[in-house]
Amino acid sequence: MNGSGIEVTKDLTIPKLFLSQCKRYGKNKVAMREKEFGIWIPFTWQDYYDNVKYLSLGMVSLGLKNGDKVSMIGDNRPEGLWAEIAAMCAGAIGVWLFQDCMMDEVKYIIDHSDTAFFVGETQEEVDKALSIKDECPKLKWIIWDDPKGMRNYHQDFLISIKKVQELGKELDQKEPDLFEKTINEGHGDDICLLFYTSGTTALPKGALLSHWNMLTMGKNLMAVDPCYDTDDFVSYLPFAWIGEQMMSISCGLQVGYTLNFPEEPDTAQQNIREVGPHVMFAPPRLYEGMTRQVQVKHMDATWIKRMIYNFATKVGYKVANLKFEKQPVPLHWKFLNWLAYITMQKKLKDHLGMSRLRYCYTGGAAMGPDHFRFFHALGVNLKQIYGQTEIGGISIVHRDGDVKFDTVGTAIPETEVKITEEGEIISKSPSVFQGYYKNEEATRKTLVDGWLYSGDRGFIDEDGHLVVFDRTKDVMTLNDGRPFAPQYLETRLKFSPFVQESWVIGDSREYVTTVMCIDYAVVGKWADDKKLNYTSYPELSQKTEVYDLIQKQIEEANKDLPGPAKIHKFVNLYKVFDADDEELTRTSKLRRAFVEKRYKDIVDALYVDVDLVHMDTTITYEDGREQRIKTDLHIRRVNV
């Protein structure tokens, strides 16, 4: 059972749930809002229903059949969600692409998934589709929703979303029952989504998820952390990320909370503050960004504001640590914490859009303990989620009051998690996926007797929490056999507001070194204040003063580190790691093997006695253009 009063059974599908929720709320409740022209324009459940219905029927009249694939690309907006639900209502399967996908990724996914319908947002997405149309013969229709720039496009396979909905209305007049009839034919075991995983290696694989998978996952998460239909949620992370699907569709439809779409991706942070969501799920990068922003603004604040902030964070950290250790908070600390709350935390949470937040999750990559502590010291209930696309997004989560920042928590209901003898994490739940699309071999490897083999290593600690801990990825050894944990070091370094990315090297080497990517905005502002001239990121990153600054950050981090983990040398990279250069995955995980190969010159130079390394590479812009970069990078030795 869930908020809607509908039991999740094998017979239930997402469209059926959608239908009953629309009937239940109708015109009386807002299903979603989109910020446009300065206000949050509401759409009721009735509007939601009408839009989906006509879009779905329209696509049917254009020839969409049961089991066809509908690919979608674009920013988060109501039309995107309508298209997805409309496709499901027609018995088709939705495929989401990241809006910043490169052309060859788009082509690969469209072609591999046998996409028949492509739904893009603007001219940009339509252009992407047009340029691959000839190479993807199965692609029949390209649908767009924003008319800007579309005036001179006259291809006969191009059609606007409005036009499709008009076709849908015509079909509805001819066959009034068709829409609901098609929905009622659906079954929970039917496939509803095809998800291309952004693997850290090789080509993306398409994971097939059924209605049953998605719905049970949502149900089980809501059993742990119930949400209510009066809640607000802000949908701004790519729909192509399972986490967003999980919150917007699986949980959103079951609970019936209101989805809010930001005006533009750039305004998301500000829009979140306006809405003040009750629940939030984001990758660590976002929280890291928030922390950095707070630290920088704090540094620039006036004296009295800084003092009060310092006092409040000190109290917050103390109380948070007591809670982490599960010790009672003494009365005087409670009082001080209340004082910290009214003088600082309340207002700071307001700035971050976290005043109404009940649950706040991070997942998708590792998050450092410093960041975790930072949010708990503010009184934000930040919890780790662990899961993967193949299990509907989530299998493990922290429980309220039982948060340990080196673990990912315990399994959600109906989910079993075990560790194999080799130390691999395997799990079993109703949400385990149906297999990879057109990839029998990978399916066989991943799915054995209903157990999902994650490929991640880990163990279960004394409290029953799962610790994801990869010996091959998370622990490296120096050539004298002493171990260190690169990911831990990286998150540690990233807690400095001046550092955006870091990459720790040292496996089978004499000592640990790191490649740092400075935060352009923060370091830039710092340089402005110091009256340092610079014109670009590469130039700024190579300034002696910036090196001094970064060196100070590293020395600060070195103080608390054990001997073998101390960083001996570093280099400031001339750019930030980027998914477009394949250095990160689309979910912002560092692809170690790739960067190791790509920056071989730097790595080698860090372990010989030189002060300068010459780089000569090409970088790729989002539109596919390439530029050759020739530059000299300084190598700085840190006092250990």
Next chain:
Amino acid sequence: MSSVWLPCGDYHQNYVEDQGWWQSKFIKGKMILLLAIVFIGIPSLAVSPEGEYWVSVATMVGYTAMGALGVQLLIGFAGLLTLGHAAFIAVGAYTSTMLVLQFPWPQFIVDWGLAYPISIVAAGVAAGLWSVLFGLPSARVKGFYLILTTMGAQFITVDFVLTQYVSQIGGRGQAFSLPPGTIKIGPWVIESDVQIYYVMAVLLTLMVIVLANLIRSKPGRAWVAIRDNDIAAEALGINIVWYKLLSFFVAGFMAGVAGSFWVCNTAALSPEHFPWFLSLWLVGVILIGGVGSIQGAIFGSIFMVVIMELLQMAAIPIADYYPQVLFSFAYIKDMAFGLAICAFLIYEPNGLAYRWWQAKNYFNLWPFSY
């Protein structure tokens, strides 16, 4: 986007909410407190003669603010520089006086005390139309030249029409005397300081409401567009002549009401109450208060009137040693006015309203500075 700082989780789904007044609970509480001070707090000071004096000072603040609001509308919102506002206040005052003293009202209007209230509206209309007449040049000229045409309004109206002709009506010579009991609103005869204060408070509140509503609706947006760039505004389809004249009418109307109010605060009406210096003074008030903000007009009025009162109070003890101070106090006042304007233009050209905004932001941005 809403122009006020809203707490997280407070958002708008339509423009009615977005442009609404008193958007957060905090603002609501603040405004209710303000109204309580204006309508209950200040009048309750009048229990002692000392307090009564401060009530009359508050009345002067209100009178200045009424005039300054009109100047604020013309200069601050519509960008029409004016130096002749006293003329329209004078038109209002004379219209009201003439109607109360000379007009053959039916007996029941007099009995029910409606003559003065009706004359307030009539004074507004007359001053508004008079203002439109002198606003006509604004269709052709702007900036410095417009200042001169509005000064023309001052000299034509006050020094010529009112002094030479209107004041002669009834053969009284220079001034119209207003015998006690002349000004009646309904059953109340307006004679005590507190009663006068209440008339001011009600009229000023109504004026602020009207002006604030105009500013947040279509005319207000048109005025601001004309102020910022009249050519661009015209290109956007705004009828700039119409909106300029409308702003002259509204400003004139408010000046007329202010003048009409002045009638109940004086025993005899003379053109000397509306010198050109008053027009200049009102511009100074909005410069100090902050151009382009309604609060600015009120802050400026409070600042100027209260500073002058304090100067006067300081002058009395000093006069024991330098008797000259009392005789040349009028010049000291002018000097203080000049000094205040110079100081503000140098140190806070955005006026007191900006300081107020900064003070609010100091707490809104807590614990940061931006």
